[in-house]
Amino acid sequence: MSGRAARADAEDALAPLAKRFLLPEGVIYLDGNSLGPLPAAVEPALADAVARQWGTGLIGSWNEHGWWEAPLRIGDAIGRLVGAAPGQTVAGDSTSVQLYTALGAATALRPDRPLLVTDPGHFPTDRYLAEAVARLRDGTEVHRVAPHDLDRFLAAHGTRVAAVSYSPVDFRTGELYDMAALTEVTHRAGAVVVWDLCHAAGAMPLHLDALDVDLAVGCGYKFLNGGPGAPAWLYAARRHHDVLDTPLTGWNGHADPFAMDPDYTPAPGVARARIGTPPVLSLLALEAALTVFEDVDLEQLRAKSLSLTEFFLDCAEELLTPLGVTPVTPREGARRGSHVALRHPHAHGLARALADRGVVVDRRPPDLLRFGVNALYTTHTELLTAAERLTTILRDSAYDPTPPPPGRVT
Numbered sequence: 001m002s003g004r005a006a007r008a009d010a011e012d013a014l015a016p017l018a019k020r021f022l023l024p025e026g027v028i029y030l031d032g033n034s035l036g037p038l039p040a041a042v043e044p045a046l047a048d049a050v051a052r053q054w055g056t057g058l059i060g061s062w063n064e065h066g067w068w069e070a071p072l073r074i075g076d077a078i079g080r081l082v083g084a085a086p087g088q089t090v091a092g093d094s095t096s097v098q099l100y101t102a103l104g105a106a107t108a109l110r111p112d113r114p115l116l117v118t119d120p121g122h123f124p125t126d127r128y129l130a131e132a133v134a135r136l137r138d139g140t141e142v143h144r145v146a147p148h149d150l151d152r153f154l155a156a157h158g159t160r161v162a163a164v165s166y167s168p169v170d171f172r173t174g175e176l177y178d179m180a181a182l183t184e185v186t187h188r189a190g191a192v193v194v195w196d197l198c199h200a201a202g203a204m205p206l207h208l209d210a211l212d213v214d215l216a217v218g219c220g221y222k223f224l225n226g227g228p229g230a231p232a233w234l235y236a237a238r239r240h241h242d243v244l245d246t247p248l249t250g251w252n253g254h255a256d257p258f259a260m261d262p263d264y265t266p267a268p269g270v271a272r273a274r275i276g277t278p279p280v281l282s283l284l285a286l287e288a289a290l291t292v293f294e295d296v297d298l299e300q301l302r303a304k305s306l307s308l309t310e311f312f313l314d315c316a317e318e319l320l321t322p323l324g325v326t327p328v329t330p331r332e333g334a335r336r337g338s339h340v341a342l343r344h345p346h347a348h349g350l351a352r353a354l355a356d357r358g359v360v361v362d363r364r365p366p367d368l369l370r371f372g373v374n375a376l377y378t379t380h381t382e383l384l385t386a387a388e389r390l391t392t393i394l395r396d397s398a399y400d401p402t403p404p405p406p407g408r409v410t
């Protein structure tokens, strides 16, 4: 295993990209699928934004330094990573707010259809917000249908479905679904699709325009490395812009915000999905973080990510399976996102013990350990070291089996 890791790392053309991050010495960071690490470009950009733009330019910086346009400018930068032509993506607010906007707009595109389909395994906020949107529309119901069952469900009920809301990567298991096939079957039923790309954007090539996706959202703090609570983003296909009816009609989405018009007239284009005053400092941090991707070929990034996750699955099978750990992430590359999940009844204690030994991972209840790889900086050797440290912890029973206290970030 160590020879294979060394060879793969030596041949890795993307290895120099790790220098674009300020990763602490001695830490193996496998949690970039929760919070991306700090890109070197962020600190100077933020220092400039604070001291010069805000400190000296004061309110004039809204015009002078492009603060006002930041949500659209940074939206376009994200658009380049997800296969969206300019003018269809807006950055700002949280993923949850963007989901509410996207799901509200999606159901409004099909006003005569009462069903909103979501994944029973979807991230909780996606499920909660689907229910919230349904509550706003008399007679709308949420149906939880696993992506593998969508075809069958739509064959029976498709004419009543307004929208299907899925994530291509299962946040627990790392399973990757076929975005193209799910989008197509949704469209065949005459419904619109809303993708949550939190675990996909920046981790793999995406093709929102080419797939005719209707709406999509994603966060800025995982594979985009925009920092804690980084602004999220929303994509709305250009063909929907003229009729896009967003539920949160704040003044920033008005056609002429500074006219202070008592009545709402939506802005042309995706700008109508803007809501309130944008979080400028966070947007500028995200913008600097995105420069990491400037000359990166996302196909190459994906190939390395697959090599890393396959290697880690092999390590897990050889070292950890005999110790009671069960890999749950699919073996086939086409069905694997950019993290690997391992099942063990004491996942929490194991994650803590790994952290004490310099390996940062996270866990999802009740029993999954998640190892996030990011091909921008993760190496095969680091993954082998993580697997070896976990092996030692398990062999020595060197972990605390007490369940976590409630209310802590885990």
Ligand SMILES: Cc1ncc(COP(=O)(O)O)c(C=O)c1O
Binding pocket: 094, 095, 096, 097, 123, 125, 126, 167, 171, 196, 198, 199, 219, 232
């Ligand atoms: C798929 C998915 N959607 C949404 C979120 C979180 O939403 P928010 O950024 O509003 O906290 C997460 C967080 O991990 C997620 O994995």
